[in-house]
Amino acid sequence: MESTVDSKKFKVMLTFDLDAESAFLAMDPDNAHRVGVLSQGQYGPKVGVHRLIELLQRKGLPATLFVPGWVAEKYPDAVQASAAAGWEVAHHGYHHIPPATQTREEEAESIVKGIDAIQKVTGRIPVGYRSPSWDFSANTLELLSQNGFLYSSNMMDNDAPYLHPVESSAGPIVELPIQWILDDAPFFMFSRPAVRPISALSNAYEHWSEEFEGLYAERDRNKIYVLTMHPFISGRPSRVRLLEKLIDLIQQHPDVAFYTCEDVARHYQASLSK
Numbered sequence: 253m254e255s256t257v258d259s260k261k262f263k264v265m266l267t268f269d270l271d272a273e274s275a276f277l278a279m280d281p282d283n284a285h286r287v288g289v290l291s292q293g294q295y296g297p298k299v300g301v302h303r304l305i306e307l308l309q310r311k312g313l314p315a316t317l318f319v320p321g322w323v324a325e326k327y328p329d330a331v332q333a334s335a336a337a338g339w340e341v342a343h344h345g346y347h348h349i350p351p352a353t354q355t356r357e358e359e360a361e362s363i364v365k366g367i368d369a370i371q372k373v374t375g376r377i378p379v380g381y382r383s384p385s386w387d388f389s390a391n392t393l394e395l396l397s398q399n400g401f402l403y404s405s406n407m408m409d410n411d412a413p414y415l416h417p418v419e420s421s422a423g424p425i426v427e428l429p430i431q432w433i434l435d436d437a438p439f440f441m442f443s444r445p446a447v448r449p450i451s452a453l454s455n456a457y458e459h460w461s462e463e464f465e466g467l468y469a470e471r472d473r474n475k476i477y478v479l480t481m482h483p484f485i486s487g488r489p490s491r492v493r494l495l496e497k498l499i500d501l502i503q504q505h506p507d508v509a510f511y512t513c514e515d516v517a518r519h520y521q522a523s524l525s526k
C-alpha cells in the first residue's frame with residue numbers, strides 16, 4: 253500500500269469521509285425515525301463511493317477513506333471495496349459525534365471502538381484520524397498519542413504539514429491541514445429545514461482550482477493540497493464529473509503526484525523530524 257513519496261513533487265491527497273447516515277443521526281437522534289433523511293447519507297456507501305472508486309481506478313489514483321467505526325461495521329462491503337482499490341482506510345470517530353461535545357471518557361471509547369471496527373473490516377489498524385465535523389476537543393491529541401496514531405487531518409492553522417508537540421508509538425504526530433474551502437459540504441450539502449440553494453458546480457471548481465494553483469505556486473514551501481469530499485455528496489454523477497475535471501487540470505501541471513495521507517504523513521514525519 254505504501255508508495256515512495258517524491259519530495260520534489262507537489263502532493264495532492266483526495267480524501268473521502270464516508271459518513272453514510274451517521275452524521276444525520278449525530279446531528280439529531282430523532283432522525284432515527286426519518287427514513288427519508290437517513291437515505292440521503294446511505295447513498296454514500298450504496299452508490300456514491302463505488303462511482304468514485306471507478307473514477308480513481310480509471311485514473312490510476314490513490315485516495316484516503318475516513319470512516320466512522322459504526323459505518324464500517326454497517327457497510328463493510330463499501331469499506332472493503334475502497335481498500336481493495338488501494339485506498340487507505342482511516343479513522344473518523346465511531347458514531348460521528350463531534351469530540352468537542354463528548355466527555356473525555358466518551359471520546360476515548362469512540363476512538364478505541366473506531367480502531368477495532370476498522371481493523372475487523374480491513375484487517376489493518378488505522379494510522380490516521382479525522383474527527384467528526386473537524387471538531388477536535390482539548391483531549392483529542394493526547395488520545396491520538398495514547399492510541400498510536402501517525403497523523404491527524406483536522407487543523408486549519410496552516411497549509412503545510414507540521415508536527416504536533418506530542419508523540420505516539422508511531423513517532424511525532426503529523427498534521428495534514430484541511431480547510432472548509434476544500435470541502436464539498438459547504439458548496440453542495442443540502443438538508444431541510446435549513447434550505448439554501450445548491451451551489452453551481454463551477455463555483456466549487458473555481459475555488460478548488462484556484463486554491464490548487466495558489467498552493468502549487470508555493471510548492472517549494474511544503475504546501476499540500478488536501479481535498480475533502482463525502483461520497484453521499486460527491487458520488488453524484490455531476491460531481492464525479494467535476495472531480496474528474498479537477499483531476500485533469502491538476503495532471504496538466506508538471507511535478508504533481510497523488511498520494512494517500514499515510515504516505516505523505518510518513519514522508520513529512522521523517523523530513524520534519526530531522
Ligand SMILES: [Zn+2]
Nearest residue numbers: 269271384385
Ligand atoms: Zn464526517
